[in-house]
Amino acid sequence: MTLLDFARGPALSFAYAVFVFGVAWRLVSLLLLPRNKELSQAKPGAPSVFSAAVLGFVRHLWPQKAYLRGTLFATLNGYVFHLGLAIIVFGLAQHILVFQSLFGINWPNLPSSLISVAAVVTLASLVVALVRRLTSPVLRLISTGNDYIAWFVTTLPVITGLLAVSHLGAPYETLLAIHILSIALLLIVFPFGKLMHAFLVFLTRTGTGIFYARRGAEI
Amino acid sequence: MTVPIDVKAATRTFLAHVEEHLVTYLEACVHCGQCADACHFHEASGDPRHTPAYKLFPIAKAYRAQKWPLSWLGLGPAITERDLKEWEELLFDTCTLCGRCTTICPMGIDIASIVGTARQAFVKAGLGPTDLLAAADSSRDHGSPLGVTAEKLKDRLEWLADEHEINIPLDKDKADILLTVSSIELMKYPDSVVSMAKVLNHAGVNWTLSSKGYEATNFGYLAGKADIAKLMVERIVDAAKLVGAKTVVIPECGHAYSALRWSAANMLGYPLPFTVLHISEYMAQLKREGKLKLAPFTQSITYHDPCQVSRRGGATADARYLLQDFATDFREMTPTGNLNWCCGGGGGVQAISRAADLRYKVFKIKMDQVEKTGAKTLISACSNCRLTMDESKAHWKWEGGLGSLVEIIADNLVEAPPSAGNGV
Ligand code: SF4
Ligand code: SF4
Secondary structure: OOHHHHHHHHHHHHHHHHHHHHHHHHHHHOOOOOOEEEEEEOOOOOOOHHHHHHHHHHHOOOOOOOHHHHHHHHHHHHHHHHHHHHHHHHHHHHHHHHHHHHHOOOOOOOHHHHHHHHHHHHHHHHHHHHHHHHHHHHHHHHOOOHHHHHHHHHHHHHHHHHHHHHOOOOHHHHHHHHHHHHHHHHHHHHHOOHHHHHHHHHHHHHHHHHHHHHHOOOO | OOOOOHHHHHHHHHHEEEOHHHHHHHHOOOOOHHHHHHHHHHHHHHHHOOOOOHHHHHHHHHHHHOOOOOHOOOOOOOOOOHHHHHHHHHHHOOOOOOHHHHHHHHOOOOOHHHHHHHHHHHHOOOOOOHHHHHHHHHHHOOOOOOOOOHHOOOOOOOOHHHHHHOOOOOOOOOEEEEEEOHHHHHHHHHHHHHHHHHHHHHOOOOOOOOOOEHHHHHHHHHOOOOOHHHHHHHHHHHHHHHHOEEEEEEOOOHHHHHHHHHHHHHHHHHOOOOEEEEEHHHHHHHHHOOOOEEEEEEEEEEEEEEOOOOOOOOOOOHHHHOOOEEEEEEEOOOHHHHHHOOOOOOHHHEEEEEEHHHHHHHHHHHHHHHHOOOOOOEEEEEHHHHHHHHHHHHHHHOOOEEEEEEHHHOOOOOOOOOOOOOOO
């Protein structure tokens, strides 16, 4: 078995399994925790739970004006690498083939030159995020191993992907195998740390939206 | 401290209160640090330890430690005495439970909810600021944090009624409205109590105070003493049932409102048999019903939103509605309403003497905000905010005036004896 066979075969299958079961376990173990029934009277005219949840989600997509001065840069940078990652993951032709083989669905791809630009921008943005984490006194204090691991496993596939596409440093097959292995690592780490925020954000924002909406408050 | 710190009790208590949303909050934090910008303590001190997310660290650790498979593998990080000691100050002195950090958090995490629960764990471990805990104990033993017993209440109300030639009913058999008071008002701002009485009398409603349940502030709740929190709530609920009140009115106190309006039913385990309204909400209702006749108030004022009444209470618009067409020179601060900066003394922090310096620093934000509006007087609807601001004002020898919403309303009621002046 070549390294590429291993990466495409057992490594990736194992990573998929860990990802799916890990995420399911994390979500189920959260949702099974006790939830106290809310017995206080809602404010008259409070929105329905559904619209409160949606509003709660939408409101936290962008900082309110009063906070923009301090948060604009970090927010923009956050959007840049999140969108960049989405463009790379869902836009590259080779990635779409993987989705096709997994789920049987496909969609038009983006030009590979555009993906390359997106990858470079994403990488730069991730580096900026890391530099901020290492230099801001607040971020340094509150950062834990978890934050750095998440950064590492997210950044690695971007780098290995760029190398594979540009055929730099080693034969293409080896580079591709390394890229796939880095993705396997990302998938394996995903459920157990900070990357879970990709799912948890739907619970926290909506939960807070509902909590405040029944109080007649808009935050 | 000589009393041993019970780390296990802390962990156990927190875990006993673990609920789905709290854990989700703990697990979802991406450590982006944006909440630091929203917290007045961090804004005032510049100390990274005052970052809201950091305040939750020991709690997150306690939770992680017992989680499978970490606990099972023996890899769970245990919280230590040192953690608890360091975070005691952070969870009690540097969080007013104001909820401002929630408004900035990209994940929408409500830090204040977790801090409230975390305090209970710390108290169970034998920690917590002694003065705050003493205020809670005094509420249990004497009916009020400042030692206003039922007899003292009666004396004080009689004196106020005489002094102001006004009717302040106590222990009527039946009434539609049960009014409660904050002992801060009774002892330090008695005009506020008189003002509420004037407004209720003016509106012609059937109301009373009750010696069975009068203290609205809930220091049990603020000090993380769940049993006292519940007792304080029960006293008011029993009093309200006794007089058959349909509405319980909370005086100008934000946390009192929060405790009875949102937490009480959950503490008791059944819905309250009456509606709870903050005095500003109630006055807005009276105004809507055409029961408040007011002469215009012309002094320049700005309004300080008490966090628990506005941001976390949903009554932001009620204060504005009251001021509309009444306060002819009302100026908003920036930011205001739901994003208002906290006074620095909510959540029991006012009662913690060692936090005084920090509170003073926080008040500088407010002084600056008020000065920018050019308004002469800062009005609030919370006597706890007012006390915090009064003390800080004295510390900085600040010239700005401080006042109360219910007082300016009461002072400008048309036909309300004894005078309809323009005083603050
Ligand atoms: S803003 Fe929210 S997600 Fe960011 S560090 Fe603070 S609590 Fe965590
Ligand atoms: S609730 Fe208020 S005081 Fe507490 S951490 Fe958040 S912003 Fe700071």
